[in-house]
Amino acid sequence: MKKILLGLIILFAGVSQLFSQDSLSAVPAQKPLVKAAFESGILGDYQTIALPPAHTLEFVLQHRFGAYNGDLSAFTKDLMGIWGSSNIRFGLNFSLSKNVLIGIGTTKNKIMQDFQLKYTFLRQRQGGAPVSMSFYGNAAISCVDKSKFGPDYKFVHRFSYYAELMIAKRFCKEFSAQVSIAWVHYNIVDSLLTPNYVHAGNINNNVNISGIGRLKISPQSSIFVAYSQPIMTYLNAKPWPNCHLGIEVSTSTHAFQVYLGAANGIVPQEIAMYNNNDPFMGAILIGFNLTRLWSF
Amino acid sequence: MKTTKIITMLITAVVAVVFIFGTSVSAQQKAKPWDAPAKYKSMKAGANLKDAAVIASGKELWAKHCKSCHGAKGLGDGPKAATLKTNPGDFSSAAFQGQADGDIFYKATVGRDEMPAYEKKIPEVSDQWALVAFMRTLKK
Numbered sequence: 001m002k003k004i005l006l007g008l009i010i011l012f013a014g015v016s017q018l019f020s021q022d023s024l025s026a027v028p029a030q031k032p033l034v035k036a037a038f039e040s041g042i043l044g045d046y047q048t049i050a051l052p053p054a055h056t057l058e059f060v061l062q063h064r065f066g067a068y069n070g071d072l073s074a075f076t077k078d079l080m081g082i083w084g085s086s087n088i089r090f091g092l093n094f095s096l097s098k099n100v101l102i103g104i105g106t107t108k109n110k111i112m113q114d115f116q117l118k119y120t121f122l123r124q125r126q127g128g129a130p131v132s133m134s135f136y137g138n139a140a141i142s143c144v145d146k147s148k149f150g151p152d153y154k155f156v157h158r159f160s161y162y163a164e165l166m167i168a169k170r171f172c173k174e175f176s177a178q179v180s181i182a183w184v185h186y187n188i189v190d191s192l193l194t195p196n197y198v199h200a201g202n203i204n205n206n207v208n209i210s211g212i213g214r215l216k217i218s219p220q221s222s223i224f225v226a227y228s229q230p231i232m233t234y235l236n237a238k239p240w241p242n243c244h245l246g247i248e249v250s251t252s253t254h255a256f257q258v259y260l261g262a263a264n265g266i267v268p269q270e271i272a273m274y275n276n277n278d279p280f281m282g283a284i285l286i287g288f289n290l291t292r293l294w295s296f
Numbered sequence: 297m298k299t300t301k302i303i304t305m306l307i308t309a310v311v312a313v314v315f316i317f318g319t320s321v322s323a324q325q326k327a328k329p330w331d332a333p334a335k336y337k338s339m340k341a342g343a344n345l346k347d348a349a350v351i352a353s354g355k356e357l358w359a360k361h362c363k364s365c366h367g368a369k370g371l372g373d374g375p376k377a378a379t380l381k382t383n384p385g386d387f388s389s390a391a392f393q394g395q396a397d398g399d400i401f402y403k404a405t406v407g408r409d410e411m412p413a414y415e416k417k418i419p420e421v422s423d424q425w426a427l428v429a430f431m432r433t434l435k436k
Binding site (some may be wrong): 251 | 305352353355356360361363407416417419420422423
């Protein structure tokens with residue numbers, strides 16, 4: 001696992017050299033940067049390539065209401081999931097530089113404590129690099145009682161990891177899109193998770209692919225759609241894909257997002273490995289995110 | 297019971313007096329004189345301030361960062377303007393538009409008092425000049 005992570009970091013750093021200068025004798029002026037493809041570093045459940053300016057503290061609040069399971073009577077029972085079981089995450093991020101962000105967070109479900117890093121190593125420029133690229137990685141610790149990890153419990157069983165390569169492009173003033181591929185690893189998994197090929201045993205790793213599209217409808221508002229699919233487990237079984245349809249409003253220091261989605265995991269590896277809500281069978285929920293920035 | 301009634305009436309009377317006479321609302325003050333350092337007065341614009349694309353970029357930044365206090369047309373009538381101690385001012389006026397480009401650039405990026413500094417929130421200098429370009433279009 002460590003070799004894979006190291007390999008990914010070297011690969012991502014190497015890609016940025018594709019657009020490096022040829023000549024060392026003179027340093028030509030860099031092409032102007034294209035405006036950021038996204039207003040915030042998160043969009044629904046997904047990380048984006050956006051980073052706040054250097055030395056900015058970001059507070060993140062993510063809330064997922066209960067899932068509505070397609071049963072109309074549930075509307076009166078729990079108001080489309082709003083009165084149902086919810087999940088919530090508080091996070092704090094800090095941008096060490098204009099390219100590097102670190103963060104911590106705590107999530108209600110499975111009492112997950114997460115530590116994250118985002119590194120933007122390529123930025124889209126007018127007449128230069130056609131896309132922006134970022135690497136996102138996190139490590140999370142589940143703090144539930146050790147009895148949940150089975151009879152051979154070890155502390156390392158609490159850990160899970162997520163590493164993602166994101167490629168984004170601002171196509172025009174109104175439209176931006178991002179595609180990404182992520183590797184997910186759990187040190188121990190539920191015995192019900194099996195791969196989609198004939199193979200005995202459980203699967204500790206998965207690969208998750210996702211796509212985001214954002215359309216600005218006013219200077220401060222935009223609508224967004226997103227879809228992600230785990231591909232190492234059954235394609236038509238759990239964990240189900242996740243998808244979003246939402247709206248974002250952003251100001252100088254805040255971003256507000258409200259959307260319809262499926263997964264309630266919040267921490268990205270939980271969504272990729274344990275989403276029990278099938279959006280195509282009506283299992284959707286309302287989610288909202290709120291971010292606030294302080295500059296130092 | 298009688299004591300409770302008396303205490304309730306006394307508390308109600310005190311609260312009423314405080315609300316009627318205790319608050320003092322001072323009028324919003326005009327901005328004090330604000331001179332930019334000499335190097336900004338003679339600064340050349342870092343972008344073509346008449347370029348449509350630059351102005352459009354500035355308008356986008358204005359909507360996100362400035363409109364809430366300064367208003368959509370820079371008249372100082374944004375939704376947060378009334379909560380400020382100092383009136384944000386009328387950017388369409390001859391007094392504002394008569395400033396040098398560098399003056400406007402300095403005030404928009406460095407700020408003072410209730411006017412935040414935007415050097416970190418808008419780190420790209422080209423974007424800072426785009427904002428100046430848009431502010432030039434607010435002229436009456």
